[in-house]
Amino acid sequence: MSVIPLVFTSGWASGINAYAVVLLLGLFGVTGVSDEVPAALQRTDVLIVAGVLFLCEAVADKIPYVDSVWDTAHTVVRPVAGAMIAALLAGESGSLPELAAGAIGGSTALMSHLVKAGTRMAVNTSPEPFSNVGMSIAEDLGVAGVITFAIFNPVAAAVIAAVLLMLGIVTVAFLASRIRRFLRRKEKRPAGTGGPWPPG
Numbered sequence: 071m072s073v074i075p076l077v078f079t080s081g082w083a084s085g086i087n088a089y090a091v092v093l094l095l096g097l098f099g100v101t102g103v104s105d106e107v108p109a110a111l112q113r114t115d116v117l118i119v120a121g122v123l124f125l126c127e128a129v130a131d132k133i134p135y136v137d138s139v140w141d142t143a144h145t146v147v148r149p150v151a152g153a154m155i156a157a158l159l160a161g162e163s164g165s166l167p168e169l170a171a172g173a174i175g176g177s178t179a180l181m182s183h184l185v186k187a188g189t190r191m192a193v194n195t196s197p198e199p200f201s202n203v204g205m206s207i208a209e210d211l212g213v214a215g216v217i218t219f220a221i222f223n224p225v226a227a228a229v230i231a232a233v234l235l236m237l238g239i240v241t242v243a244f245l246a247s248r249i250r251r252f253l254r255r256k257e258k259r260p261a262g263t264g265g266p267w268p269p270g
Contacts, residue, residue, distance in 0.1 A: 085182025152179025
């Protein structure tokens with residue numbers, strides 16, 4: 071059962087930035103930092119694709135409204151990535167059936183993705199772009215920090231990921247009114263008019 075904490079943590083991180091998770095795990099494996107990384111994630115072509123997509127996300131994720139469109143497009147991608155990474159981790163260790171690991175990774179990724187997407191909708195009600203940039207940087211640093219920590223202390227990292235997930239769910243519930251406001255403005259706003267975000 072030792073692989074469960076890493077599976078859970080990678081699932082949480084995949085829901086926020088799946089490309090960063092693949093890139094980080096792959097680099098940790100290639101450089102010999104960890105022997106737990108599946109060979110499939112260490113392939114050069116996988117690392118190149120993950121790196122390019124990570125750079126695309128790094129840009130899109132910091133632009134108001136574009137970030138929400140990007141999140142919508144990744145509603146399927148992130149959970150699937152979380153499930154695949156989890157299954158690979160379990161397959162390498164042999165301590166957990168791949169199907170169960172995929173379910174844990176995929177469902178955790180879906181929950182953290184919904185938290186991320188919901189939070190961004192609330193942030194997009196703000197009339198300035200700086201909050202989007204700040205949120206994006208904080209998410210990227212959080213994913214990098216937790217995944218790196220998970221390589222050395224998977225149980226503690228899983229606890230941190232669980233706490234962050236719960237805090238995120240509570241935050242989204244608290245910001246539900248702002249999210250509804252965002253959706254109403256998006257529906258009322260004529261296509262091709264106005265600025266890049268709604269007025270305050």
